[in-house]
Amino acid sequence: MNDTASLPRKPLYTPADLEGVPWLDARPGEFPYLRGVHASMYTGRPWTIRQYAGCADAAASNLAYRRALEAGATGLSIAFDLPTHRGYDSDHGDVAADVGLAGVAIDSVEDMARLFDGIALDRVSVSMTMSGAVLPVFAAFIVAAEEAGIDAMRLRGTIQNDILKEFMVRNTYIFAPEPSMRIATDVVRYVLDHMPHFNAMSISGYHIHEAGGDSVLELALTLANAREYVRRVVEGGAEVDGVCRQLSFFFAAGRDFFGEIAKLRAARVLWAELARSLGAREPRAMQLRMHCQTAGSTLTARRAPNNIVRTTVEAMAAVFGGTQSLHTNGWDEALSLPGEDAATLARDTQLILQHEMGLCEVVDPWAGSYLMEALTARTADAVRALIAEIDAQGGVIAAIDSGWVQARVHRGAARIQARIDAGEHVVVGVNRFRSNADEESGSHEVDGRMVRALQCDRLRRLREGRDTQRVRVALERLTLVARTGEGNLLAAAIAAIRARATVGECTAALERVWPRWTAALSGDARAYGDNRRGDEAWEAVKASVARWRRESGRAPCLVMLKLGQDGHDRGARVVAAALADAGFEVEIGPHFMTSAVAAEWAALRSSDIVGVSTLAGGHLSLVPALIDAMRARGVEAPVVVGGIVPHVHREALKAQGVAAIFGADTPLDEIVRDLLCVASRTKTPLA
Structure with a gap:
């Protein structure tokens, strides 16, 4: 079986596997929507091609969006840079290294207007991945459309606005959970009243999956989050059908090809049941x-071009599962920001599936499959059981506060990495079928300093030209509403943005009531090592660490750091856990x-x-600055870097003093061996 699967498989399925499986006679477009939410599905209209994109400034991203629409994209999905996600203006001193790198920099309504210049917002559906700074960013979108003559009633699209998953895995939150929930639910209420064609919240399982959750955990946490949001908004006086109508996922x-198809089919059944249990009655x-x-x-x-095949098969799973829109990743994204050719190929992959391969000709082609129907039902049962376990924790917010959710996801990530490192799960070109041409170079750079x-x-020009008194009054009103x-x-944020307040100023107005919030990080002891017990390579590196300890009279010590505004910590936590399991003493910074x-x-x-985990592209600025600051404080420990570091950057970092660089595919036993070598070159007894 596929050892990344959530549920065990067997090699042969027969009619006996369908015994007790409900909804075998279900039809598409009918409750519980197992076979799709529309009766005709893709035979009537193909899924929306919605490529997630954005980098540098608004003008550069606008050009990319217009080209994408001309080339066949049918919707836009906006990637904002990390300072924008975290509610900072680009001129804030703490975020200089991250501006424009992992998305587009948006500081004001003028930036938003440039972002959508020449794009008909009343005809093009726009999805925005934004949760932490949702108030000023969404407000800027609404005001930019308004000033272009498009009323909010006519806007179509989705705002992610899913803050709970940020506390679970993605970490681009700003405020503590309770005020963050207030923000999220106020956005939903505003959209319900003013934007009938807009989805008020896109509840994300994607980031849970990417952090290490399997399909059952991804579905259970996503649906538990959705239930919490609906309850909160309905308790505030909204009508349940209206709330549920304007949610998306x-x-x-x-x-896991078969498992992902089953997951998406099960998701529709489970949501139909859950929405009905909450009081929904409209289809x-x-x-x-x-x-x-x-x-x-x-x-x-x-062997990065192999990603073309991986992405194509994953896209087929999403289509067979009945998605309404789809993003396909660029093959070079494990190396750098996607290049133009890779982005074009990713989009063309969807066009080929739609127009050349016949995938749109049949509604739910897996219906009636012994495997698929049984796996769908078993997935649904497993998710129901896990939701009950979440409820036993006191609900999803209590499960976040206790660390239960984060620990479950982290253990999943460690298990996956251990199986890859041990060769139990084959990754072609990484742990099997290697060649001398395995390394590739990154293909796209953004000059963050110029942005x-x-x-x-x-x-500067915005602040010089605006009515300062009007801005001050609007920001004070935003603070008052929060207090x-x-x-x-959201209504107060719209007024502030209309007055030409910036994203950072709106966030600062909220900070007067709700301080910025940071959670502690940790790596689970034995989360990695338990999955490699008895493995020859792993036992060998553990023996090497034990020998180092005996010779030194202590354990080798490493601190793991995340610099800048990147909150993705899967890699940092898994590496820290593995090093601790190998015998290192490890502490993770905030x-x-x-x-x-x-x-x-x-x-x-x-x-x-000192180890630095980097995924968002700011390493060329952040790591040398760290080394200089350490030297100024008399810290002589060598610095190592791991994550996504294009080869063209590696020599520059080493010239700045970086002792070792580990790419994203480096096995953990190799990392342990190399770190011991680094530690041995500078080994001195610690006080």
């Missing part, structure tokens, strides 16, 4: 509509540290090695 399509309210994206976690840096300089100049709970937060703060944090801990 976002799932991953990963390497539209019980229909789960979804966007899917192929899995970034399955992309490899070694930031442009954004800083635009912010008193009287009024709608999220969102500047290089200076990280150096001070490291200086307080006598360590043999």
